[in-house]
Amino acid sequence: MPSPSDRTGSPQGLLPLVYGSHPDQVADLHLPARPATGRLPLVLFFHGGFWRAAHDRRHTAAFADALARDCDCAVVNVEYRRVGAGGGWPATLTDTARAVDLLPELASRAAPGRIDTGRVVYAGHSAGGHLALWAAARHRLPDGAPGRTDAPAPIRGVLALAPTADLAHADRLGSGRGAVADFLGGSSGQVPARYAAADPSVLGTPAGRTVVVHGTHDEALPIDMARAYTRTTGTTLTEIPHGSHFDVIDPDSTAWPHIAQALGALIGIGKMV
Template sequence: MPSHSDPTGDPQRPLPLVYGPHPDQVADLHLPDRPGADRLPLVLFFHGGFWRAAHDRRHTGAFADALARDGGCAVANVEYRRVGAGGGWPTTLTDTARAVDRLPELSSRAAPGRVDTDRVVYAGHSAGGHLALWAAVRHRLPAGAPGRTDAPAPIRGVLALAPTADLAHADRLGSGRGAVADFLGGSATEVPERYAAADPAVLGTPAGRTVVVHGTHDEALPVDMVRAYARTTGTTLTEVPHGSHFDVIDPDSPAWPSVVQALRALVEALG
């Protein structure tokens, strides 16, 4: 998908954001083409890829562009340190915390008058969906856990697309050829304190409203995982019939209307 354009027809590239000193502490801010008097809700989006360095934000650039266009939002496509390049426990989590704390203000500065920092949504796909859910429960983390805060920034909610919502479950399944154990440095029996500080399934209901969109034929993370998570936390689950793991980030897939509708429901909600 080409870069979006401004009203004059000139290409408009995403705006670069830097939220920390490391080269991976960056984000690309995508804005919709259409001008408007109203400020745009802000989506902080975390890409997936098993938390591994082999996968970076470039594979969700077209998705972020389409979400900005169709959802009428500013979308920050967030990079973070990943396993194999300085990430994993606890660095990936502390990068996530730093990103959500700093990027709203940085986005507002990069696009003066266009970003509404009172309407922020955390979002992510797969491993990035885990990070979005985790970011919204930082006030529930055990004392002293990396990223914990007693005063989280107010958000409208979380849009989790095919998320790794239960780390212990995913590890037992061997998802991503041992991706969870690589991320946290072991299994739940080997490093239980890390799972207690990182697993959305045990950390309770996220701040704001949470909507999970998940394909019923997801080949990477079974839909039963998020069904159990939704029952436990009271979050909203939208199932995409016959949807695959990547349909939820494909603007050309039948899942796309469900993704856009879920985002609009979050940003348009009162409060």
């Protein structure tokens, strides 16, 4: 049974944030329970689920809680418009751009004096990992592309967990039963300009430092995709031996110490779990 929620759909006990007028332009702010010695770094986290409306941020709420607790950071679990509920091209991308532009300040206002907006990391899992990589490469988008910005994002980096890092490759594989084509409105041969404006493997190296964490036994997206992306972009890959697609968002999995260590390196915290 879902947790009791307010009008934003946020479980009770979390700080709801609203970054637009659409019901899905909302997020939940997770804070560590123990007092911090200074201001908290901020992680903007995008959930996965093939960019489809059937999957929302509730399935990563426990992950966001654990990340805030174990890494002493503030975590914003971001919702966005998805395919089947007003999302897809270009709304999912413009929501992502709006979220990363507005949510740091909104989170800071919701928790006065607790958040360091100078230490921000974009993070995400699967389709959300794609959005995090894309958000950090908006300065590399073609002119006129939705979400384009002239300057690199002022972030420490990106933590991409089993990301859809190559949209054309994922489409050829038929990942998520045609999820990429549903998201962009066709194959790379049918809508090449959309792939050029949305595919991290085409856009190149994101702003800040990027760490990709991917299981070697990922059943949804092959480890070869992460290997090729990190090799091409010069970013860092942490492989989880025998790890599955969902191990990387499971705080009880063997992947968890690797994820905490990677995030700690990005936000400048030494000792992790």
